[in-house]
Amino acid sequence: MNSYHKETVKIYKALKAIQSELTGRTQFSLANLTININGKDGLGGLIEEWFGVWAEKEGFNIENPKKNGSSQKFPDYYVWNDGEEKHHLEIKTFDDDASANFDIANFQSYCESLAENPERVYADYLIFAYQIKDGNLKINHIFLKKIWEITCASKRWPLKTQTKRDVIYNIRPSNFKNEKSGKHPSFKSKDEFINALFKTEEQYLEKPSENKKNYLKRIQQAR
Amino acid sequence: MNSYHKETVKIYKALKAIQSELTGRTQFSLANLTININGKDGLGGLIEEWFGVWAEKEGFNIENPKKNGSSQKFPDYYVWNDGEEKHHLEIKTFDDDASANFDIANFQSYCESLAENPERVYADYLIFAYQIKDGNLKINHIFLKKIWEITCASKRWPLKTQTKRDVIYNIRPSNFKNEKSGKHPSFKSKDEFINALFKTEEQYLEKPSENKKNYLKRIQQAR
Numbered sequence: 001m002n003s004y005h006k007e008t009v010k011i012y013k014a015l016k017a018i019q020s021e022l023t024g025r026t027q028f029s030l031a032n033l034t035i036n037i038n039g040k041d042g043l044g045g046l047i048e049e050w051f052g053v054w055a056e057k058e059g060f061n062i063e064n065p066k067k068n069g070s071s072q073k074f075p076d077y078y079v080w081n082d083g084e085e086k087h088h089l090e091i092k093t094f095d096d097d098a099s100a101n102f103d104i105a106n107f108q109s110y111c112e113s114l115a116e117n118p119e120r121v122y123a124d125y126l127i128f129a130y131q132i133k134d135g136n137l138k139i140n141h142i143f144l145k146k147i148w149e150i151t152c153a154s155k156r157w158p159l160k161t162q163t164k165r166d167v168i169y170n171i172r173p174s175n176f177k178n179e180k181s182g183k184h185p186s187f188k189s190k191d192e193f194i195n196a197l198f199k200t201e202e203q204y205l206e207k208p209s210e211n212k213k214n215y216l217k218r219i220q221q222a223r
Numbered sequence: 224m225n226s227y228h229k230e231t232v233k234i235y236k237a238l239k240a241i242q243s244e245l246t247g248r249t250q251f252s253l254a255n256l257t258i259n260i261n262g263k264d265g266l267g268g269l270i271e272e273w274f275g276v277w278a279e280k281e282g283f284n285i286e287n288p289k290k291n292g293s294s295q296k297f298p299d300y301y302v303w304n305d306g307e308e309k310h311h312l313e314i315k316t317f318d319d320d321a322s323a324n325f326d327i328a329n330f331q332s333y334c335e336s337l338a339e340n341p342e343r344v345y346a347d348y349l350i351f352a353y354q355i356k357d358g359n360l361k362i363n364h365i366f367l368k369k370i371w372e373i374t375c376a377s378k379r380w381p382l383k384t385q386t387k388r389d390v391i392y393n394i395r396p397s398n399f400k401n402e403k404s405g406k407h408p409s410f411k412s413k414d415e416f417i418n419a420l421f422k423t424e425e426q427y428l429e430k431p432s433e434n435k436k437n438y439l440k441r442i443q444q445a446r
Contacts, residue, residue: 024252026249035276
Protein backbone atom coordinates (compact mmCIF):
# COMPACT_ATOMS: atom_id res chain seq x y z
CA MET A 1 0.00 0.00 0.00
CA ASN A 2 1.33 3.41 -0.89
CA SER A 3 0.26 5.36 2.15
CA TYR A 4 1.19 8.98 1.56
CA HIS A 5 1.29 11.21 4.59
CA LYS A 6 -2.07 12.87 5.36
CA GLU A 7 -0.59 16.39 5.25
CA THR A 8 1.05 15.69 1.89
CA VAL A 9 -2.28 14.46 0.53
CA LYS A 10 -3.95 17.68 1.70
CA ILE A 11 -1.23 19.76 0.03
CA TYR A 12 -1.45 17.71 -3.16
CA LYS A 13 -5.24 18.15 -3.31
CA ALA A 14 -4.94 21.90 -2.71
CA LEU A 15 -2.44 22.16 -5.59
CA LYS A 16 -4.65 20.09 -7.89
CA ALA A 17 -7.59 22.37 -7.04
CA ILE A 18 -5.69 25.44 -8.31
CA GLN A 19 -3.81 23.68 -11.09
CA SER A 20 -5.34 25.85 -13.84
CA GLU A 21 -3.90 28.91 -12.04
CA LEU A 22 -0.40 27.43 -11.86
CA THR A 23 1.07 29.69 -14.52
CA GLY A 24 3.74 32.31 -14.05
CA ARG A 25 7.16 33.59 -15.02
CA THR A 26 10.66 34.45 -13.87
CA GLN A 27 11.64 38.09 -14.18
CA PHE A 28 15.15 39.36 -13.81
CA SER A 29 15.81 43.07 -13.21
CA LEU A 30 19.08 44.94 -13.29
CA ALA A 31 19.57 48.69 -13.77
CA ASN A 32 15.90 49.42 -14.58
CA LEU A 33 15.73 46.81 -17.32
CA THR A 34 13.51 43.81 -16.57
CA ILE A 35 13.53 40.71 -18.75
CA ASN A 36 11.37 37.59 -18.83
CA ILE A 37 13.51 34.49 -18.49
CA ASN A 38 13.00 31.69 -20.98
CA GLY A 39 15.81 29.39 -19.86
CA LYS A 40 15.31 26.29 -17.71
CA ASP A 41 18.54 26.52 -15.71
CA GLY A 42 17.74 26.74 -12.04
CA LEU A 43 13.98 26.59 -12.66
CA GLY A 44 13.60 23.48 -10.48
CA GLY A 45 15.09 25.35 -7.53
CA LEU A 46 12.71 28.28 -8.09
CA ILE A 47 9.63 26.02 -8.12
CA GLU A 48 10.87 24.26 -4.97
CA GLU A 49 11.42 27.58 -3.19
CA TRP A 50 8.03 28.92 -4.35
CA PHE A 51 6.30 25.73 -3.17
CA GLY A 52 7.52 26.18 0.41
CA VAL A 53 6.41 29.81 0.61
CA TRP A 54 3.01 28.94 -0.91
CA ALA A 55 2.39 25.94 1.39
CA GLU A 56 3.31 27.92 4.51
CA LYS A 57 1.09 30.81 3.43
CA GLU A 58 -1.77 28.36 2.90
CA GLY A 59 -1.37 27.24 6.51
CA PHE A 60 -0.05 23.72 5.97
CA ASN A 61 2.19 22.07 8.54
CA ILE A 62 5.40 22.40 6.58
CA GLU A 63 9.01 23.34 7.34
CA ASN A 64 12.13 23.85 5.25
CA PRO A 65 15.05 22.37 7.25
CA LYS A 66 17.50 24.52 5.25
CA LYS A 67 15.68 27.72 6.17
CA ASN A 68 17.89 28.58 9.13
CA GLY A 69 21.10 28.21 7.18
CA SER A 70 21.46 24.50 7.93
CA SER A 71 23.31 22.57 5.25
CA GLN A 72 21.10 19.51 5.78
CA LYS A 73 20.88 17.63 2.49
CA PHE A 74 17.48 15.97 2.82
CA PRO A 75 14.57 16.13 2.95
CA ASP A 76 13.52 19.24 1.02
CA TYR A 77 10.65 19.73 3.49
CA TYR A 78 9.11 18.25 6.60
CA VAL A 79 5.34 17.86 6.92
CA TRP A 80 3.38 16.65 9.95
CA ASN A 81 -0.05 16.20 11.49
CA ASP A 82 -0.66 18.25 14.63
CA GLY A 83 1.23 16.71 17.53
CA GLU A 84 2.76 13.93 15.44
CA GLU A 85 6.22 13.12 14.11
CA LYS A 86 7.69 14.90 11.11
CA HIS A 87 7.58 13.18 7.74
CA HIS A 88 9.89 13.63 4.71
CA LEU A 89 8.63 15.46 1.64
CA GLU A 90 10.82 15.75 -1.47
CA ILE A 91 10.12 18.13 -4.37
CA LYS A 92 11.13 17.19 -7.92
CA THR A 93 10.56 18.99 -11.19
CA PHE A 94 11.06 18.21 -14.86
CA ASP A 95 10.42 19.66 -18.29
CA ASP A 96 7.20 18.10 -19.56
CA ASP A 97 8.43 18.44 -23.15
CA ALA A 98 11.14 15.86 -22.38
CA SER A 99 11.12 12.63 -20.38
CA ALA A 100 11.51 12.83 -16.61
CA ASN A 101 15.27 12.82 -16.06
CA PHE A 102 15.80 14.49 -12.69
CA ASP A 103 18.19 13.16 -10.06
CA ILE A 104 16.25 11.35 -7.37
CA ALA A 105 19.28 11.16 -5.06
CA ASN A 106 22.99 10.49 -5.13
CA PHE A 107 23.22 6.69 -5.25
CA GLN A 108 25.96 6.08 -2.67
CA SER A 109 24.64 8.71 -0.25
CA TYR A 110 21.16 7.22 -0.50
CA CYS A 111 22.44 3.70 0.35
CA GLU A 112 24.31 5.11 3.36
CA SER A 113 21.42 7.26 4.54
CA LEU A 114 18.96 4.33 4.44
CA ALA A 115 21.32 2.39 6.70
CA GLU A 116 21.14 5.30 9.15
CA ASN A 117 17.53 6.40 8.60
CA PRO A 118 15.47 3.51 7.17
CA GLU A 119 12.34 5.70 7.34
CA ARG A 120 13.73 7.80 4.50
CA VAL A 121 12.35 5.21 2.09
CA TYR A 122 8.81 6.34 3.02
CA ALA A 123 9.39 9.95 1.92
CA ASP A 124 6.63 11.44 -0.23
CA TYR A 125 7.59 12.90 -3.60
CA LEU A 126 5.66 15.84 -5.06
CA ILE A 127 6.68 16.09 -8.70
CA PHE A 128 5.94 19.07 -10.95
CA ALA A 129 6.03 18.67 -14.74
CA TYR A 130 6.38 22.13 -16.23
CA GLN A 131 6.36 23.68 -19.67
CA ILE A 132 8.00 26.98 -20.59
CA LYS A 133 7.31 28.92 -23.77
CA ASP A 134 8.20 32.53 -24.58
CA GLY A 135 8.93 33.10 -20.90
CA ASN A 136 5.55 31.75 -19.80
CA LEU A 137 5.68 28.90 -17.31
CA LYS A 138 2.87 26.42 -16.82
CA ILE A 139 2.59 23.44 -14.50
CA ASN A 140 1.14 20.70 -16.72
CA HIS A 141 1.03 17.84 -14.21
CA ILE A 142 1.54 17.24 -10.51
CA PHE A 143 2.37 13.76 -9.27
CA LEU A 144 2.32 12.38 -5.73
CA LYS A 145 4.56 9.32 -5.53
CA LYS A 146 6.69 7.06 -3.36
CA ILE A 147 10.26 6.34 -4.45
CA TRP A 148 9.41 2.77 -5.59
CA GLU A 149 6.73 4.20 -7.91
CA ILE A 150 9.26 6.35 -9.79
CA THR A 151 12.21 3.94 -9.99
CA CYS A 152 12.80 0.80 -12.04
CA ALA A 153 15.43 -1.66 -13.24
CA SER A 154 17.72 -0.95 -16.21
CA LYS A 155 19.69 -3.05 -18.65
CA ARG A 156 22.90 -2.58 -16.70
CA TRP A 157 21.79 -2.58 -13.05
CA PRO A 158 18.86 -3.89 -10.98
CA LEU A 159 18.18 -0.18 -10.22
CA LYS A 160 18.27 2.45 -12.96
CA THR A 161 21.05 4.95 -12.27
CA GLN A 162 23.11 7.56 -14.04
CA THR A 163 26.39 5.76 -14.73
CA LYS A 164 29.34 7.44 -16.44
CA ARG A 165 32.69 5.78 -17.12
CA ASP A 166 31.58 2.89 -14.84
CA VAL A 167 30.92 5.23 -11.93
CA ILE A 168 27.38 5.35 -10.54
CA TYR A 169 26.27 8.90 -9.76
CA ASN A 170 22.53 9.32 -9.23
CA ILE A 171 19.35 7.30 -8.95
CA ARG A 172 17.31 8.20 -12.03
CA PRO A 173 13.54 7.92 -12.57
CA SER A 174 11.49 5.33 -14.41
CA ASN A 175 9.06 6.39 -17.12
CA PHE A 176 6.32 6.82 -14.46
CA LYS A 177 4.68 9.54 -16.59
CA ASN A 178 3.83 6.95 -19.22
CA GLU A 179 4.42 3.43 -17.92
CA LYS A 180 3.43 1.83 -21.23
CA SER A 181 6.23 3.48 -23.18
CA GLY A 182 9.04 2.46 -20.82
CA LYS A 183 11.11 -0.70 -21.28
CA HIS A 184 11.28 -1.27 -17.54
CA PRO A 185 8.12 -0.77 -15.45
CA SER A 186 8.31 1.03 -12.10
CA PHE A 187 8.69 -1.21 -9.06
CA LYS A 188 5.53 -2.58 -7.46
CA SER A 189 6.56 -2.25 -3.82
CA LYS A 190 8.99 -0.79 -1.34
CA ASP A 191 10.67 -4.18 -0.98
CA GLU A 192 11.25 -4.51 -4.72
CA PHE A 193 12.99 -1.13 -4.66
CA ILE A 194 15.08 -1.92 -1.56
CA ASN A 195 16.20 -5.23 -3.08
CA ALA A 196 17.18 -3.56 -6.35
CA LEU A 197 19.01 -0.77 -4.50
CA PHE A 198 21.26 -3.01 -2.42
CA LYS A 199 21.68 -5.60 -5.18
CA THR A 200 23.01 -2.77 -7.37
CA GLU A 201 25.33 -1.66 -4.58
CA GLU A 202 26.68 -5.21 -4.17
CA GLN A 203 27.22 -5.69 -7.91
CA TYR A 204 28.85 -2.27 -8.13
CA LEU A 205 31.18 -2.72 -5.14
CA GLU A 206 31.66 -6.44 -5.86
CA LYS A 207 31.18 -7.31 -2.19
CA PRO A 208 28.36 -7.68 0.35
CA SER A 209 26.71 -4.37 1.27
CA GLU A 210 27.43 -3.05 4.76
CA ASN A 211 24.59 -0.60 4.27
CA LYS A 212 22.12 -3.41 3.61
CA LYS A 213 23.28 -5.20 6.78
CA ASN A 214 22.83 -2.04 8.87
CA TYR A 215 19.50 -1.24 7.25
CA LEU A 216 18.14 -4.72 8.11
CA LYS A 217 19.50 -4.51 11.66
CA ARG A 218 17.79 -1.17 12.24
CA ILE A 219 14.38 -2.21 10.93
CA GLN A 220 14.61 -5.38 13.03
CA GLN A 221 15.30 -3.30 16.15
CA ALA A 222 12.39 -0.99 15.35
CA ARG A 223 9.88 -3.83 15.28
CA MET B 224 49.48 43.77 -26.05
CA ASN B 225 45.98 42.98 -24.88
CA SER B 226 43.98 44.60 -27.62
CA TYR B 227 40.33 44.25 -26.76
CA HIS B 228 37.86 44.78 -29.57
CA LYS B 229 36.75 48.41 -29.94
CA GLU B 230 33.06 47.54 -29.58
CA THR B 231 33.75 45.53 -26.42
CA VAL B 232 35.66 48.47 -24.97
CA LYS B 233 32.69 50.75 -25.68
CA ILE B 234 30.32 48.29 -24.01
CA TYR B 235 32.64 47.90 -21.03
CA LYS B 236 32.89 51.67 -20.57
CA ALA B 237 29.09 52.05 -20.82
CA LEU B 238 28.66 49.39 -18.11
CA LYS B 239 31.27 51.03 -15.88
CA ALA B 240 29.46 54.37 -16.29
CA ILE B 241 26.23 52.92 -14.86
CA GLN B 242 27.87 50.54 -12.39
CA SER B 243 26.25 52.16 -9.35
CA GLU B 244 22.84 51.40 -10.92
CA LEU B 245 23.65 47.73 -11.49
CA THR B 246 21.40 46.43 -8.73
CA GLY B 247 18.34 44.26 -9.12
CA ARG B 248 16.57 41.04 -8.30
CA THR B 249 15.04 37.83 -9.59
CA GLN B 250 11.32 37.41 -9.01
CA PHE B 251 9.46 34.18 -9.57
CA SER B 252 5.66 34.20 -9.89
CA LEU B 253 3.27 31.28 -9.92
CA ALA B 254 -0.48 31.38 -9.16
CA ASN B 255 -0.49 35.01 -7.98
CA LEU B 256 2.31 34.49 -5.47
CA THR B 257 5.58 36.25 -6.28
CA ILE B 258 8.80 35.51 -4.39
CA ASN B 259 12.21 37.15 -4.41
CA ILE B 260 14.88 34.58 -5.22
CA ASN B 261 17.92 34.44 -2.97
CA GLY B 262 19.62 31.39 -4.50
CA LYS B 263 22.56 31.59 -6.89
CA ASP B 264 21.62 28.62 -9.09
CA GLY B 265 21.23 29.79 -12.65
CA LEU B 266 22.07 33.40 -11.78
CA GLY B 267 24.99 33.44 -14.23
CA GLY B 268 22.64 32.55 -17.08
CA LEU B 269 20.25 35.33 -16.06
CA ILE B 270 22.99 37.97 -16.04
CA GLU B 271 24.25 36.74 -19.43
CA GLU B 272 20.74 36.91 -20.91
CA TRP B 273 20.12 40.36 -19.39
CA PHE B 274 23.43 41.63 -20.76
CA GLY B 275 22.48 40.79 -24.35
CA VAL B 276 19.10 42.53 -24.11
CA TRP B 277 20.68 45.57 -22.46
CA ALA B 278 23.52 45.89 -25.00
CA GLU B 279 21.15 45.58 -27.94
CA LYS B 280 18.79 48.15 -26.44
CA GLU B 281 21.74 50.51 -25.97
CA GLY B 282 22.47 50.24 -29.68
CA PHE B 283 25.73 48.30 -29.60
CA ASN B 284 26.73 46.04 -32.48
CA ILE B 285 26.00 42.77 -30.71
CA GLU B 286 24.39 39.46 -31.62
CA ASN B 287 23.52 36.29 -29.72
CA PRO B 288 24.29 33.35 -32.04
CA LYS B 289 21.94 31.13 -30.01
CA LYS B 290 19.04 33.53 -30.48
CA ASN B 291 17.55 31.76 -33.47
CA GLY B 292 17.51 28.37 -31.81
CA SER B 293 21.03 27.46 -32.94
CA SER B 294 22.84 25.08 -30.59
CA GLN B 295 26.18 26.77 -31.25
CA LYS B 296 28.34 26.41 -28.15
CA PHE B 297 30.52 29.49 -28.44
CA PRO B 298 30.88 32.39 -28.35
CA ASP B 299 28.17 33.78 -26.06
CA TYR B 300 27.99 36.89 -28.27
CA TYR B 301 29.44 38.43 -31.39
CA VAL B 302 30.44 42.10 -31.49
CA TRP B 303 31.70 44.07 -34.49
CA ASN B 304 32.60 47.48 -35.84
CA ASP B 305 30.45 48.71 -38.70
CA GLY B 306 31.36 46.82 -41.86
CA GLU B 307 34.01 44.69 -40.16
CA GLU B 308 34.30 41.03 -39.16
CA LYS B 309 32.57 39.66 -36.10
CA HIS B 310 34.57 39.17 -32.90
CA HIS B 311 33.98 36.72 -30.03
CA LEU B 312 32.67 38.01 -26.71
CA GLU B 313 32.26 35.65 -23.75
CA ILE B 314 30.32 36.49 -20.57
CA LYS B 315 31.37 35.05 -17.23
CA THR B 316 29.98 35.62 -13.75
CA PHE B 317 30.97 34.69 -10.22
CA ASP B 318 29.95 35.26 -6.63
CA ASP B 319 32.15 38.07 -5.30
CA ASP B 320 31.92 36.61 -1.78
CA ALA B 321 33.91 33.59 -3.00
CA SER B 322 36.91 33.25 -5.30
CA ALA B 323 36.34 33.21 -9.06
CA ASN B 324 35.63 29.57 -9.86
CA PHE B 325 33.61 29.62 -13.07
CA ASP B 326 34.26 27.26 -15.97
CA ILE B 327 36.15 29.10 -18.70
CA ALA B 328 35.61 26.28 -21.21
CA ASN B 329 35.63 22.51 -21.45
CA PHE B 330 39.33 21.64 -21.73
CA GLN B 331 39.22 19.07 -24.53
CA SER B 332 36.65 21.00 -26.58
CA TYR B 333 38.76 24.14 -26.24
CA CYS B 334 41.90 22.37 -27.52
CA GLU B 335 39.93 21.02 -30.49
CA SER B 336 38.23 24.32 -31.26
CA LEU B 337 41.53 26.24 -31.28
CA ALA B 338 42.83 23.78 -33.88
CA GLU B 339 39.78 24.64 -36.01
CA ASN B 340 39.41 28.34 -35.11
CA PRO B 341 42.72 29.75 -33.86
CA GLU B 342 41.10 33.20 -33.59
CA ARG B 343 39.05 31.96 -30.65
CA VAL B 344 42.04 32.70 -28.43
CA TYR B 345 41.46 36.43 -29.01
CA ALA B 346 37.90 36.37 -27.58
CA ASP B 347 37.12 39.16 -25.12
CA TYR B 348 35.81 38.17 -21.69
CA LEU B 349 33.41 40.42 -19.81
CA ILE B 350 33.28 39.17 -16.24
CA PHE B 351 30.69 40.20 -13.67
CA ALA B 352 31.39 39.72 -9.95
CA TYR B 353 28.06 39.83 -8.15
CA GLN B 354 26.83 39.81 -4.57
CA ILE B 355 23.39 38.66 -3.46
CA LYS B 356 21.87 39.38 -0.06
CA ASP B 357 18.24 39.00 1.01
CA GLY B 358 17.24 38.70 -2.62
CA ASN B 359 19.05 41.91 -3.61
CA LEU B 360 21.61 41.54 -6.35
CA LYS B 361 24.51 43.93 -6.89
CA ILE B 362 27.28 43.92 -9.48
CA ASN B 363 30.41 44.69 -7.45
CA HIS B 364 33.02 44.54 -10.21
CA ILE B 365 33.21 44.27 -13.98
CA PHE B 366 36.38 42.98 -15.62
CA LEU B 367 37.42 43.08 -19.27
CA LYS B 368 40.02 40.39 -19.94
CA LYS B 369 41.68 38.10 -22.45
CA ILE B 370 41.85 34.39 -21.68
CA TRP B 371 45.59 34.53 -20.85
CA GLU B 372 44.87 37.21 -18.24
CA ILE B 373 42.49 34.93 -16.31
CA THR B 374 44.36 31.60 -16.55
CA CYS B 375 47.50 30.32 -14.86
CA ALA B 376 49.55 27.23 -14.10
CA SER B 377 48.73 24.86 -11.25
CA LYS B 378 50.64 22.36 -9.16
CA ARG B 379 49.45 19.46 -11.26
CA TRP B 380 49.33 20.85 -14.82
CA PRO B 381 50.95 23.68 -16.80
CA LEU B 382 47.37 25.03 -17.13
CA LYS B 383 45.01 25.15 -14.16
CA THR B 384 42.03 22.89 -14.78
CA GLN B 385 39.25 21.17 -12.89
CA THR B 386 40.49 17.58 -12.61
CA LYS B 387 38.49 14.81 -10.96
CA ARG B 388 39.59 11.17 -10.69
CA ASP B 389 42.43 11.99 -13.13
CA VAL B 390 39.99 13.27 -15.75
CA ILE B 391 40.38 16.90 -16.89
CA TYR B 392 37.02 18.64 -17.23
CA ASN B 393 37.21 22.43 -17.46
CA ILE B 394 39.72 25.23 -17.72
CA ARG B 395 39.47 27.14 -14.46
CA PRO B 396 40.44 30.75 -13.69
CA SER B 397 43.49 32.19 -11.99
CA ASN B 398 43.11 34.51 -9.05
CA PHE B 399 42.93 37.50 -11.44
CA LYS B 400 40.75 39.39 -8.95
CA ASN B 401 43.65 39.57 -6.54
CA GLU B 402 46.88 38.52 -8.22
CA LYS B 403 48.88 38.96 -5.02
CA SER B 404 46.96 36.29 -3.11
CA GLY B 405 47.27 33.56 -5.75
CA LYS B 406 50.06 30.98 -5.74
CA HIS B 407 50.26 31.02 -9.52
CA PRO B 408 50.15 34.38 -11.33
CA SER B 409 48.06 34.78 -14.49
CA PHE B 410 49.93 34.28 -17.76
CA LYS B 411 51.66 37.29 -19.28
CA SER B 412 50.86 36.66 -22.93
CA LYS B 413 48.78 34.69 -25.39
CA ASP B 414 51.80 32.52 -26.22
CA GLU B 415 52.35 31.57 -22.57
CA PHE B 416 48.72 30.44 -22.40
CA ILE B 417 48.86 28.50 -25.69
CA ASN B 418 52.03 26.73 -24.59
CA ALA B 419 50.50 25.77 -21.25
CA LEU B 420 47.30 24.59 -22.91
CA PHE B 421 48.92 22.18 -25.37
CA LYS B 422 51.61 21.10 -22.90
CA THR B 423 48.81 20.10 -20.55
CA GLU B 424 47.07 18.23 -23.36
CA GLU B 425 50.28 16.36 -24.21
CA GLN B 426 50.98 15.43 -20.59
CA TYR B 427 47.37 14.38 -20.14
CA LEU B 428 47.13 12.26 -23.29
CA GLU B 429 50.75 11.11 -22.98
CA LYS B 430 51.38 11.73 -26.68
CA PRO B 431 52.00 14.66 -29.06
CA SER B 432 48.97 16.90 -29.52
CA GLU B 433 47.26 16.70 -32.90
CA ASN B 434 45.39 19.86 -31.97
CA LYS B 435 48.64 21.76 -31.45
CA LYS B 436 49.90 20.58 -34.85
CA ASN B 437 46.71 21.73 -36.57
CA TYR B 438 46.66 25.00 -34.68
CA LEU B 439 50.23 25.81 -35.78
CA LYS B 440 49.45 24.81 -39.36
CA ARG B 441 46.45 27.09 -39.49
CA ILE B 442 48.16 30.16 -38.10
CA GLN B 443 51.06 29.57 -40.52
CA GLN B 444 48.62 29.49 -43.44
CA ALA B 445 46.93 32.67 -42.23
CA ARG B 446 50.20 34.62 -42.33
